[in-house]
Amino acid sequence: MEKQNNLLPPNTLIGTIQRIVFHRAFSSTIIFFILINALLVGLETYPVLSQSYYEWFHIADMILLWIFTIEIAMRFIATMPKRNFFKSSWNWFDFIIVAAGHLFVGAHFITVLRILRVLRVLRAISVIPSLRRLVDALLLTIPALGNILILMSIIFYIFAVIGTMLFAQIAPEYFGNLQLSLLTLFQVVTLESWASGVMRPIFAEAWWSWPYFVVFILVGTFIVFNLFIGVIVSNVEKANQDDIKESEGTSDEDETRVEIQALRKEVADLKKLLKEIHQQGKI
Amino acid sequence: MEKQNNLLPPNTLIGTIQRIVFHRAFSSTIIFFILINALLVGLETYPVLSQSYYEWFHIADMILLWIFTIEIAMRFIATMPKRNFFKSSWNWFDFIIVAAGHLFVGAHFITVLRILRVLRVLRAISVIPSLRRLVDALLLTIPALGNILILMSIIFYIFAVIGTMLFAQIAPEYFGNLQLSLLTLFQVVTLESWASGVMRPIFAEAWWSWPYFVVFILVGTFIVFNLFIGVIVSNVEKANQDDIKESEGTSDEDETRVEIQALRKEVADLKKLLKEIHQQGKI
Amino acid sequence: MEKQNNLLPPNTLIGTIQRIVFHRAFSSTIIFFILINALLVGLETYPVLSQSYYEWFHIADMILLWIFTIEIAMRFIATMPKRNFFKSSWNWFDFIIVAAGHLFVGAHFITVLRILRVLRVLRAISVIPSLRRLVDALLLTIPALGNILILMSIIFYIFAVIGTMLFAQIAPEYFGNLQLSLLTLFQVVTLESWASGVMRPIFAEAWWSWPYFVVFILVGTFIVFNLFIGVIVSNVEKANQDDIKESEGTSDEDETRVEIQALRKEVADLKKLLKEIHQQGKI
Amino acid sequence: MEKQNNLLPPNTLIGTIQRIVFHRAFSSTIIFFILINALLVGLETYPVLSQSYYEWFHIADMILLWIFTIEIAMRFIATMPKRNFFKSSWNWFDFIIVAAGHLFVGAHFITVLRILRVLRVLRAISVIPSLRRLVDALLLTIPALGNILILMSIIFYIFAVIGTMLFAQIAPEYFGNLQLSLLTLFQVVTLESWASGVMRPIFAEAWWSWPYFVVFILVGTFIVFNLFIGVIVSNVEKANQDDIKESEGTSDEDETRVEIQALRKEVADLKKLLKEIHQQGKI
Numbered sequence A, B, C, D: 001m002e003k004q005n006n007l008l009p010p011n012t013l014i015g016t017i018q019r020i021v022f023h024r025a026f027s028s029t030i031i032f033f034i035l036i037n038a039l040l041v042g043l044e045t046y047p048v049l050s051q052s053y054y055e056w057f058h059i060a061d062m063i064l065l066w067i068f069t070i071e072i073a074m075r076f077i078a079t080m081p082k083r084n085f086f087k088s089s090w091n092w093f094d095f096i097i098v099a100a101g102h103l104f105v106g107a108h109f110i111t112v113l114r115i116l117r118v119l120r121v122l123r124a125i126s127v128i129p130s131l132r133r134l135v136d137a138l139l140l141t142i143p144a145l146g147n148i149l150i151l152m153s154i155i156f157y158i159f160a161v162i163g164t165m166l167f168a169q170i171a172p173e174y175f176g177n178l179q180l181s182l183l184t185l186f187q188v189v190t191l192e193s194w195a196s197g198v199m200r201p202i203f204a205e206a207w208w209s210w211p212y213f214v215v216f217i218l219v220g221t222f223i224v225f226n227l228f229i230g231v232i233v234s235n236v237e238k239a240n241q242d243d244i245k246e247s248e249g250t251s252d253e254d255e256t257r258v259e260i261q262a263l264r265k266e267v268a269d270l271k272k273l274l275k276e277i278h279q280q281g282k283i
Helices: A013-021 A024-044 A046-051 A055-076 A082-088 A091-103 A108-125 A129-140 A144-168 A178-189 A195-205 A207-248 A253-281 B013-021 B024-044 B047-052 B054-078 B082-087 B089-103 B110-127 B129-139 B145-166 B178-189 B192-206 B209-246 B252-282 C013-021 C023-042 C047-052 C054-078 C084-087 C088-104 C112-127 C129-140 C143-167 C178-189 C194-205 C207-249 C252-282 D014-021 D024-042 D048-053 D054-078 D082-087 D088-105 D112-128 D128-139 D143-167 D178-189 D194-205 D207-249 D250-283
Strands: none
Touching: A013 A055, A013 A207, A013 B013, A024 A046, A024 A108, A046 A055, A055 A082, A055 A108, A055 A178, A082 A091, A082 C207, A091 A108, A091 A178, A108 A129, A108 B145, A108 B209, A129 B145, A129 B209, A144 A178, A144 A207, A144 C023, A144 C112, A144 C129, A178 A195, A178 A207, A178 B192, A178 B209, A195 B192, A195 C178, A207 C023, A207 C129, A207 C178, A253 B252, A253 C252, B013 B054, B024 B047, B024 B054, B024 B110, B024 C088, B024 D143, B054 B082, B054 B089, B054 B110, B082 B089, B110 B129, B110 D143, B129 D143, B129 D207, B145 B178, B145 B209, B178 B192, B178 B209, B178 D194, B178 D207, B192 B209, B252 D250, C013 C054, C023 C047, C023 C054, C023 C112, C047 C054, C054 C084, C054 C088, C054 C112, C084 C088, C084 D250, C088 C112, C112 C129, C143 C178, C143 C207, C143 D024, C143 D112, C143 D128, C178 C194, C178 C207, C178 D194, C194 C207, C194 D178, C194 D194, C207 D128, C207 D178, C252 D250, D014 D054, D024 D048, D024 D054, D024 D112, D048 D054, D054 D082, D054 D112, D082 D088, D112 D128, D143 D178, D143 D207, D178 D194, D178 D207, D194 D207
């Protein structure tokens, strides 16, 4: 909720809504309802509760959906140049989550509806500013990793194709087709049961299979590790640059230069005086 | 044991206690008794020993409990403005550990009592200053992680609710209810048997289950990783700032400026002299 | 594809080829064909497709092989001092991948041929400059790790020999011979099932086996960890040095010195003038 | 092999030995014999070879043992103040490895003897200076971790005692006694099968067991992680300090100050001149 500078006068309807929306209690109220929503979807997972109080859960959900709808409508009305509202991807996120709730309300995709209800809890991130900044910061590190993610995709794809070619008959549950191979390679790169579960049974039938796994683990973990290093180094660097900029504000160096310039002006004055004396002497 | 400045004269009782408590041998003695305590609780885990020498263990434990009680009482008496004693959370920790030992002494919660006896070994941390500083430093990094822990909780909760909704029937031992799902997600985020134990059996029955695990692992490890990065960067930064502060104390820059100022004064003297000469010339 | 400075005039054949090769669309076209190649090797893993369209896959593969052959030939012709072409290890890589495709074309090593076709996807790295720089940077970190890799090899070898000596009879599938022991130690250093899969069954028969595993894990992960630390620290350091160099380019310090030198010249002028006046005064 | 400054004249016996020992070919020869030793202990693990050529292996081993004995004897003779030899812990290491080979030569502890023969490969570290420096550097990071290792030990001990108390009956193979519990906790802290292997079977019988594992993993990995952070930060800091020291050697700042001092001297000359002129004017 960015502070809005162009508030309308309070006696108009929009002005009143703006005053409500930008009031500090507004956010707190919405966070409170998000917590209620979180509690309800949690309780609903217990079959005993969800079956006994099915009606109550449904009504509570409807009320919450309408509260969030009104909230977003009010936030939309309060945003003054209307086009600004959809410039923020967080507003889009809030809008889609709530709109989807209305769209599917009559449908029979009960699971989709319930997952949507759970995803509303994610709105806590968009409503709490410090969390929103944190997630924004986390997402900002992703584009910097673009190249390394492309490289990772190429490595994964090549190993998946080779794995499917070599082990499709030996271990169909792991390398039966390209999709399965990609999933298995993801498991291998997390180092989870890569030997006991995946390699050893294949190794028992094809002794020449070990370099495939060893090379993939060495290359995969090396790239993942460098991905991490990249983020660490860029963060440390950024922190250092911030430090440097900060310290530049009060630079000693600048003061020294100012003083030398003043000195130089004094010496120039001296020279002028001396020249005059020189002229006098000549006469 | 912070050094106390306001010691009473040694001829009073409190003064004598203060001299004892702040003596270097006092800490060593307590560490010795904590080691004895540690040894005893270790030996007690062997049924052969604990059954044969049950009485001895009980007596030794009573003696140790009273030694620690007297120690804390003495430390309390020695602390001069009495309210300072409970300002330190380590003193609270020591007090609770020992007080609980007395409270449960008559009770039948034999396991609780024995665990309390083991926890007394933790007092080694509160008694050895270097360990206490280390633990204080470790605990200080936690508040800085507040936001990322809240974010982690939201992610865990949302995935636990969705996991319970989707897999409660398929894998009741892992996703049977919300608590089980949270425990399973903790297991998954440590990457332990996430595929071989948890995902593959579910995947065999519901092929669409893989994105749930892959997304959770990517998001979960990414956040955990950023949590780590945050700590590293803030530590490196802090270390750098300490360096900068240190180096500022003996700044070359300052000396240069002092010298330029001296030079400027000299030039001002010159100008004065020259003006006098100029005046003479005119005459 | 490094920009070439010594282009021949466009009316010659080589000049025309140079203009084609260094045109921006040339790279894009090659990347397009590499993607086609990647798609084909992916589709070929599905037995349904590869059996039904066997002929088509073969023809497409031949066309792609000749496209890549012509591409490399053109790049070779365009490179002016011919010897420069094989100075780049990426050109060697491209050349070998394509040449091997021709060499094995008539052979019956169907699997080798297919793996070669998959490896052509790796050419995406050599064609996209940003990926090439990334891989070059990753490979550059390896020589710096030389000593630590030698140390790791020594540790692995010693533990493999001891492991084979001690556990060859107890766990032949893990420590049956030196090669198996090395593979098992690689599994152990990734911490995958080191206890549940490898150590516990051996421990059940030989209680004295635990230090072997605990020491190897402590030493192995400590060295791997230091290997990582080394890369992190050298990267952070390098980043810092780049910062320092950058800031030196626009050094305030230099400007200060230039100004002091100008000042000194002025003072020298003053001195000369004064000496002349002094002479006049004497006369 | 540190360079020796106080060489005796070459015509004496000791002088000749010194010239041999400090010759560059001496180290290379020893490394060659260590490689032969490594090859032999590797080949000996194959029962086919070790049984067929038992005699040859024994003879080769004796020859190598005497070569290493002579090498160390020569190094000892060449070291001039004899007491310096045993100041280096690497010399102690070499001496013990070789001396133990002689001590056990007649004994029947065949496995001990064979392990000693394998450990001779470790001498590669003491003979290659770059490896020796690396290992020295790695070992130097250990004392800095003293406090965190003590803290880790306390945590391990407390959890091992509590684990034995609570789970000795439920899971005797994991928590049967204190030693087993410590081993299991080491497995848990590496995150290996902590859930699938250790916790889940216990959890099935005692639902209240999960906090024990979750708390231990959180505390354990947090401490291990901080141990790592400590090493990273101290290394980065050290690297930075080295940079600062290096850059201080060629400080721009110093040059600036030298120039200002020269300037000041010039101005002092001016003042002297002017005063003389002033005197003249007055006359």
